[in-house]
Amino acid sequence: MSYLNTPRLTFSGKFQADPSTVNNDPNHFNNATFRPEFQDYNLPGNPGTNGWWNPDGTGNFRLIDCVVTSVTYQDGTTTSNPEDDAIIGMSVMDADGRVAGKIVDLDSQQQGVSEIWGMQVRIVDDGNDLMTGDYKEAAFTNLWLNRSTDIKGGAGKATASYQSVITNINWNIEQSNSRYLQELKDASKDMLSIQFTVDRYNLDHTSAEFTIGRLAGSIGPSSTLEPNHCVLGRQMFPVGSNCNYATAVVDDSLKTITMDLSNALQFGKVNGKVEVVETRNLTLAINIGTAEVPEYDYIGKINYRVPGWYMQQSGSCTFNLSKEQLDLVNKYPLTIVDYQASNPNTLTLDPTVTQVFNESAEYAIADKFVFRLNPKEQCAVNFYATELGKIAANKTIEIQQAPYMFDDPPVPVTGVPTSAIQNASQVVTNEYGTAVLEITAGDPDNPREFIDGQIYALTYNLEGQSFSGGNQNNFISLLVFDSVKQEKIDCPTWEDLQPTMQQYANLYPLMSKGVFNLAKQEVVDNNAKILKFVFSKEKTDPNYMPATRDLSGDKQKMILNYLDGILGVIDCETKETIA
């Protein structure tokens, strides 16, 4: 079950992503060559200079002005009218009793999998929290740089999708009288699936909407038997131009197919309004022929031309299937074609139609695909294999190291030494369609000199397929940290910490100018208590420091031991705890 299953809701509004961008340039990590102007905004007309577009970023990620726009009940009926169900118009918000979640790049040299950490999600009605839960950290995927045709270049033109689960849920719906919320709780009390697509991001620091963009999402039931960050469903790959990936789920009992096109179509301005600018007559069909000689059973037109469809339905659409179609859809791949109106009213075989999306019938995906590892640590990648959306047992997935996925020099070299990650070259799915790949980290031994650790990419594919034939967005990104000599961890001096602290002071000016200048020993010493508090938090805690989550385990221990020394908690020479 996922956000595409019933009982599901759609919500839309805005988001804020407020990362500090001084660290967008890997060379800014080099303390020896760092210059104060790297903390300034871009030079006019010259993006990617100085501190890039948001040097004073807080790191926050927030849900803003998001409201529930529609619900689909367990039985497939739907409403977007608040008179039918009080849930319509309720707010979907992040925390109001702790700091905001954080937007976090894995690494300066892998900025394509930005994660949200430590965010709370709430459904709120007139100041009352009806549902609160923790958003499990997740990276975006399906980054599409050419989404909004009316915006010139850069992140503003792009889109990406986040999918995750909400856990640690508190329900407080007794007073709400919402049939939908009752159904959602009954269906999936402990965990919910949530997806949202973000786009039209504002990078102009003189604008009121700076760091804010558009968000459209869905929430639905979840299950521990299914992945957290992807859908076991029908994977639609773009074959035509100007479109991006889509996903669909077939509900056998409701005889429906629900498709998420939130990240699939282009937008632009139409009469001053932001609308889908797709001109093709997109029609969902089942290809009951072959890839070479297709034959279509048409399901229906995709209704993206209805004004406001995207924000009202969060880019999703549901089709009813006849009994026959349900049988066919479980046997044959889906396709989305450009159905020509020149054949009026005849939804019959038409060899002239152009395919715009095709289903990747046999599919493998890593659920979580972003990892941080200290030397000697292990992580487990959970793979899922599907065939026409159903789990597929006994499928071999091949895995390769792929250093070419990241930037080339002059930035520091990536992906070496290859020996610092060890993993099997293939895994086979079990009866539940899953396979686990264990990755063990070694010590990269500081190949990037002024940036801690090294980044690695692992690509994968089903046996008989190629990585380039799959969805290349979902390759595995790893950051493996360097180790620190044990004696420095045990008994650190300020000189041992200073380069790391200097780097944070350089890269996060809002913190170093406004709160703590970590580069200065007296500041660190005088604030040892609060610094120990934030440096010892779990990574999932929104107060965790550094917000960038790029501090190695060894350096974290070294900093904490130093702070304990200042606070008089331990004597590192004798290793004794001072009472």
Next chain:
Amino acid sequence: MILLKNIQINSIESLRDAVQKAIELEHATIPPYLTANFTLTNTGNDEISKLIGSVVGEEMLHLSIACNLLNAIGGSPVLNKPGFIPEYPGPLPGGVEEGLIVPIAKFSKQLIKDKFMAIEKPEDPIDIKLMRTAAFEEKKEITIGEFYNKIIANMKALEERAQENCNTIFTGDPSYQMANGKWFPEQELFAINDLDSAEKAINIIIDQGEGTSMDPFVNLDDLGPGEAAPEPAHYYRFEEIYKGKKLVKVKDSSTKVGYSYSGADIPYDPSKVPNMKENPKMNDYPVDSPAYTNSKFFNYNYTSLLNSLHITFNGKPDTIDKAMGLMFAIRLYALRLLTTPDPNNPGYVAGPSFEYVTDEDLTKEEKTMLKSHKPGR
């Protein structure tokens, strides 16, 4: 000297009301003090900033003490209602209407003298003995110190009466006490569970705020272990800033002990203090201005801070950790506002307004629009 409206305490309910008022009063000084301190960031006025910061820290302590006290006597502190934050500019909660008007303003020596010192001024500065036990029932107006002494006196009376009936007014759940030694030393913030601990706690508030009747310096017993002794009470700390000199103990020719602002210099350089327009309001900024956006973010974080404190003092004391994070968050947004031009006042920058924003970000118009939306599939 700030004067509060005299209050009647004759029942446990009215005692709880008075302590709730104390919580509101302790909170109310924090936004003006914090704002003045925000405007000193990176201006080279670190010494002054440290002094104001130390006062703010103690106001937070006093707020926590008052919350512990209210919990101890079976009340429930309220910190997250719109009316909890006073209007700035305006009188402090419980203050007499014709009394002191407190603004949200950038740091200036005039602000220190006219407002902050006035807030903290004891009834009789230094050498005139303050008679704490003086009868004040008939007075219309009382000082903050008198207000707290009145709480002590009436609390004693109520507890005595309760004990005569083998009862106590300290009926609160002990697990609600925030006394984990984490952010305030245990000598300063401890569990309140009887008359002794309650009186001791209130005396910390009075002493740190006003000083004892004979000594402008805080009683050594009321200092935390990390605090450098001796430390003057709030009024005298502000006066140090105003005079630009540390307060020191001196002996005059007749060997009588006295005090004088003749210690080390406390330098002030106004050149880098941002030119914040007084008493900013979120809704004064055009909604399409960065000032409005950042003001909203500030207020949202400030409201979140009050929410987290409310939870902290309503049964979940460990939530104070979340509040700590938010205290830093509001600082970051305040600093952002202080570099954002004030769209209505050329030459000025925007500033923090400390307003309560409701749980939902939508405007009334947006809500109405949405509710009138007809189903469309």
